[in-house]
Amino acid sequence: MTGLLMVVVLFLAVFAAAQIMRIYELSVKVRQEEEYVVTDKDNSNQGRLMLLFGIGLVVSFFWMVAAWDELALPKPASLHGVQIDQLWDISMGLIVVMFLIIQPILFWFSYKYRGNKANKATFYAHNDKLELIWTIVPAIALAVLIIYGLTTWSNTMNPSTDEEPMVVEVYAQQFKWTARYSGEDNTLGYANIRLIQGANTVGVDTNDANSGDDFVATEIHLPVGKPVLFKFRSQDVIHSAYMPHFRAQMNCVPGMETHFQFTPTLTTAEIRQDPEVIAKVERINAIRSAKGQELYEYDYILMCNKICGSAHYNMQMNIVVEAQADYDAWVKEQKTIAETL
């Protein structure tokens, strides 16, 4: 019954709106020509609104930057992350400048040249010199960005370190992460999902000589300042290992191995002392305590960033970066595969 009533009300509302429209159009017609004709007054009003919008856009841009800049990720905690952030700042600076030049011009022109019956537009069909300028200038700017970008990309993806990186496997499955450390020999034992059985949850080949000293963990621990080579595997669907604090991300693809290498530069304890991070945690805890939720302590995290199923939004693992001695102590506590399987 309420449904029917709703339909009737909706119908009457549309009908009433149509009638009001009709009356409005007729009343306009009495005063001037047809309603659809754009008058000088319309041009003037809409031109002003365009100008107003242009100003509003620029003002709200600055407002958003002022209000929300602090929400951005804190400073990078990896070597290559610093380079990426530098490239980011330069690219972002350039596009913000372009944005702040082009948008005001666009809205200013929309206002300045708003139509008027007394005016006539200037016939101006092309100007090769002008067009050449705005082809070449962007081309030069982009050439610089491309060269800088490719250098950074190359440094990131093919890091040249004198030190041999520590090898850690990150294993993804719906909806959890597992880390497998390569142990003293720094070589991961062979693994395949066909070998998964019972406690052997990541399918390690226990007959492989390299696998005995491997160990499996539910949290990633990394010694600070030491390059780490992550090797990624997935058991079921594509996942993406996203470690935003280190400016690192790589997909985990079933049937193939992917990898990403970086060097963490700040321990968890150090980043917690960063003024930006302290402020961030304070803001978050103000929100959490108001809701009566458990207080938050800053941690590096690994999250899944490729849609992978119903609990995609909660597929995460903690990353702890610590001094070598603390790391060694943690490793001692772990049980190797030889001990557990």
Next chain:
Amino acid sequence: MASHDHANDHAHDHDHEHHVENFWTKYIFSQDHKMIGKQFLITGMFMGIVGVFMSMMFRLQLAWPDQKFAILETFLGKWAPEGQMDPNIYMALVTIHGTIMVFFVLTAGLSGTFSNLLIPLQIGARDMASGFLNMLSYWFFAASSVVMIVSLFVETGPASGGWTVYPPLSALPQAMPGSGTGMTLWLVSMTLFIAGSLLGSLNYIVTIINLRTKGMAMTRLPLTIWAFLVTAILGVLSFPVLLSAALLLMFDRLLGTSFYLSDIMVAGELLHNEGGSPVLYEHLFWFLGHPEVYIILLPALGITSEVIATNARKPIFGYRAMIGSILAIAFLSFIVWGHHMFITGMNPFLGSVFTFTTLLIAIPSAVKAFNYITTLWKGNLQLTPAMLFSIGLVSTFVAGGLTGIILGDSALDINVHDTYFVVAHFHIVMGLSAIFGMFAGVYHWFPKMYRRMMNKTLGYWHFWLTFISAYGVFFPMHFTGLAGLPRRYYSNAEFPIFDELQDINVIISMFALIGGIAQLIFIFNFFYSMWRGPKAPQNPWKSNTLEWTAPVEHMHGNWPGEIPSVHRWPYDYSKPGYDEDFVPQTTPLKDGEVGH
């Protein structure tokens, strides 16, 4: 040219034989390009309402995750018990929202509508080269829309793996409910869609190449037609690749093949598949997927060129550069698909190549943006609703295009890939620009379609509410992206670090709701004007192009008698030496007058 005239005369005679039409041949199985264009538009609008409504539902979830909304249970039923949305339906909503908006609204709804309506009218042809294939193209699209809508109602829910439907997630029904029957229907729907799109595109290309009227050289074509031509070529070259991707995925799902699958254990079950690669699917998908962005965008840019020139009462600035930049963008769009795959495990060297080609696109894009702005300079701007949407398009094209310089750079993409920064970027540059182009086209050519005028005042309200809420929705998303918030998360509550983003999410959702509801103004205006709007004059915007020389009343064959011939380019607005501020293409050059 003689053969053209002959063909046209033939079409004209043909027309007289079939004078009497019944309801079915006129409105349903029509072979008239104008009616087919309107069919595309109405179907596209219906799908658009579904797509936008879905986004409003998932914005409710994102802004107020703890709140229960009775309306969600009304529409989602068992997927929102007591008004609390289920994670699976959340993913289904984002998936189908993307699919519908990208393919059904902005490909078929935009290109299908305006290519059909404008190609014959603006080049001076009686109809499309093949009216029958054109009709088939619409009916394939209609069938695919029906299948897509049906897929919303299956027991396990519609496809949910994201609009890109990457396997293995989309290949394995065990991986998520949406990968069951819903996913099969998604693939069936897309197969039909691609068939329809190819028929349409081939028709557009053949028509533009062969059926131009006397004097309509390629360099006298309106930029709309150039955009439609290049769009159709892109579609013909790239959609078949998506079709092959979809078919192989269908084989993997139904026949047990392993094109995309290898070494998988899902839901505790070990699969036999070996040797395939999901990365292959990603390559095939994005080989269409990136040109698709321009299949969506180019028609909108073409429409904007036309609307801006007409309403600025000025020639489009740099006509040849505009054609050149369309061609350059189209060419580059085929060699940049890998920028969607920087972090898929693809060889980093390939990443470098794709970074290089991707950033090059900024050059022709910059040319287009500057040329639009220069067209406004010293114009006599008639700020019609269509013009406002076109200016809006230039604004969003610039705002969204600039962030492409960040995302196209592989090194920078690492950290913002699949975050809300990407969502902001592509919605602004492709979604908003294209939908603004579509609105501009509807307001501008409504009199050509329905012989009546739309209401200007409602048009203004529609524009401003849409424009403000569009920026209100997508600009703040850059900031949540910079905070590292991944897209496609049903809830952000599991990560305390995102707690402080909730205020922004509320703002975004409010604008999304306002923007969504504002579309009711457009829908009301559209249908009201269709039946009750004031009668359209012959040439309401004082435009130069050929479609405005055709009679207001629709007729088969478009023009009574001879098709007008063309003597000049379409952009002689405010040309010195003429009293009026426009000179239609049919006006012969005066003695001593130079063409463009």
